[in-house]
Amino acid sequence: xxxxxxxxxxxxxxxxxxxxxxxxxxxxxxxxxxxxxxxxxxxxxxxxxxxxxxxxxxxxxxxxxxxxxxxxxxxxxxxxxxxxxxxxxxxxxxxxxxxxxxxxxxxxxxxxxxxxxxxxxxxxxxxxxxxxxxx
Numbered sequence: 759x760x761x762x763x764x765x766x767x768x769x770x771x772x773x774x775x776x777x778x779x780x781x782x783x784x785x786x787x788x789x790x791x792x793x794x795x796x797x798x799x800x801x802x803x804x805x806x807x808x809x810x811x812x813x814x815x816x817x818x819x820x821x822x823x824x825x826x827x828x829x830x831x832x833x834x835x836x837x838x839x840x841x842x843x844x845x846x847x848x849x850x851x852x853x854x855x856x857x858x859x860x861x862x863x864x865x866x867x868x869x870x871x872x873x874x875x876x877x878x879x880x881x882x883x884x885x886x887x888x889x890x891x892x893x
Contacts, residue, residue, distance in 0.1 A: 759832040762846040791868040798858040813869040821862030828852035830888030
């Protein structure tokens with residue numbers, strides 16, 4: 759499995775740090791939707807889905823969390839624990855977010871507007887979707 763992460767350059771001085779992100783320059787798509795997840799309890803697992811078209815960049819802008827990825831053949835775990843690291847998740851990738859620190863804020867940049875029909879929420883349906891694309 760090819761895990762793609764991006765390192766974002768911080769700019770700062772004695773006043774603090776700033777990270778600026780530009781679509782197609784710092785990540786490979788235009789942003790159509792932004793949301794963030796916070797106040798998630800440590801034992802909660804979020805996600806449990808894949809997308810047919812949507813691509814995302816996940817950035818833990820505060821605290822930390824782990825991301826479980828599954829492409830239908832292989833799995834991987836990624837730790838997000840710095841606001842200068844972004845995880846690129848293409849479509850056709852099952853994802854689960856877990857092990858949130860008490861202060862975690864997970865920012866998500868999405869390539870598409872919310873569309874429920876783009877979600878695959880059942881793992882068996884996801885496996886069938888991946889298999890259908892391979893034939």
